[in-house]
Amino acid sequence: MTERYQRRSALAHLGLEARASVVAGEGGVTLREAPMRGLLVLRGDGGGKAFRSEVTAVLGIEPVVEPLTAARRRDLSILWLGPDEWLVITPDRRRARIERMLRDALVGQHAAVTDVSHGRTVLVLSGPDVLAVLAKGCSLDLHPRMFGPGRCAQSRLAKCQALIHQTTDAPEFEIHVPRSFAQYAWMWLEDAGQEFDLRIAPAE
Amino acid sequence: MLLIECPWCGFREESEFRCGGEAHIVRPLDSESLSDAEWADYLFMRTNPKGRHRERWVHEHGCRRWFNVERDTVTHEILAVYRMGEHPPAEPATGGRRR
Numbered sequence: 001m002t003e004r005y006q007r008r009s010a011l012a013h014l015g016l017e018a019r020a021s022v023v024a025g026e027g028g029v030t031l032r033e034a035p036m037r038g039l040l041v042l043r044g045d046g047g048g049k050a051f052r053s054e055v056t057a058v059l060g061i062e063p064v065v066e067p068l069t070a071a072r073r074r075d076l077s078i079l080w081l082g083p084d085e086w087l088v089i090t091p092d093r094r095r096a097r098i099e100r101m102l103r104d105a106l107v108g109q110h111a112a113v114t115d116v117s118h119g120r121t122v123l124v125l126s127g128p129d130v131l132a133v134l135a136k137g138c139s140l141d142l143h144p145r146m147f148g149p150g151r152c153a154q155s156r157l158a159k160c161q162a163l164i165h166q167t168t169d170a171p172e173f174e175i176h177v178p179r180s181f182a183q184y185a186w187m188w189l190e191d192a193g194q195e196f197d198l199r200i201a202p203a204e
Numbered sequence: 205m206l207l208i209e210c211p212w213c214g215f216r217e218e219s220e221f222r223c224g225g226e227a228h229i230v231r232p233l234d235s236e237s238l239s240d241a242e243w244a245d246y247l248f249m250r251t252n253p254k255g256r257h258r259e260r261w262v263h264e265h266g267c268r269r270w271f272n273v274e275r276d277t278v279t280h281e282i283l284a285v286y287r288m289g290e291h292p293p294a295e296p297a298t299g300g301r302r303r
């Protein structure tokens with residue numbers, strides 16, 4: 001297992017720290033990476049009482065039933081990926097512990113917990129022109145009448161598999177992409193955001 | 205480009221989906237006792253109609269769920285969408301099924 005101190009962000013080679021603006025939020029859009037998130041794929045019977053209560057006991061959040069929605073409590077989030085599939089987002093330092101607790105709680109159930117943290121990275125796009133940037137490469141209707149804070153959807157962004165999650169009204173979107181597509185997705189977003197005076201913010 | 209209604213995610217563009225061929229083909233339970241011709245019929249032979257056709261589709265770049273689509277193979281009009289395990293609508297439908 002790779003030691004924590006040896007892990008590197010999927011975008012470490014781009015030297016983004018040196019390019020990050022000191023003053024955040026002055027452009028039309030701001031882009032940053034949120035590397036090293038704890039990402040756990042949870043599968044189980046969403047309608048099952050035992051599954052729901054065990055997951056709720058560990059996370060303090062119920063597995064969301066409404067498609068394309070997410071719930072959050074303190075530093076944990078749970079995103080709907082399918083009727084029997086969720087993504088649990090944790091801080092990196094709590095990832096292994098929460099994975100173990102979920103596994104232990106779900107022993108004997110037809111359920112699975114899979115750590116996918118190393119296979120993905122999260123890009124965070126915010127600012128008033130966010131929707132215009134995303135509309136260049138994504139067919140999802142992200143307009144407030146259809147989308148909003150607490151909503152998430154899997155689709156494609158510039159042909160790249162992406163999970164798009166609106167976290168705040170600001171608006172701020174977290175975009176999960178496969179790690180091997182991180183540079184492609186970042187550079188595409190940088191290019192798409194150029195006309196909106198895109199700024200780079202320091203990574204989380 | 206078709207707009208296809210995933211029973212879970214709603215309307216999405218065609219490129220998020222993949223077609224998995226004819227729906228409602230039941231795997232023979234007693235495959236050992238089948239003749240080669242019967243097995244080949246199960247494995248390879250499809251109705252391939254001109255007109256209404258029931259197909260399995262998967263929302264590959266979305267929720268990754270399989271579901272059924274009733275589609276006109278001439279006009280590409282989608283007549284119905286229903287989940288796995290649900291029965292196909294008996295009468296010709298006028299549009300996509302609502303969740």
Ligand SMILES: [Zn+2]
Pocket residue numbers: 210211212213214263266267268269
């Ligand atoms: Zn779907």
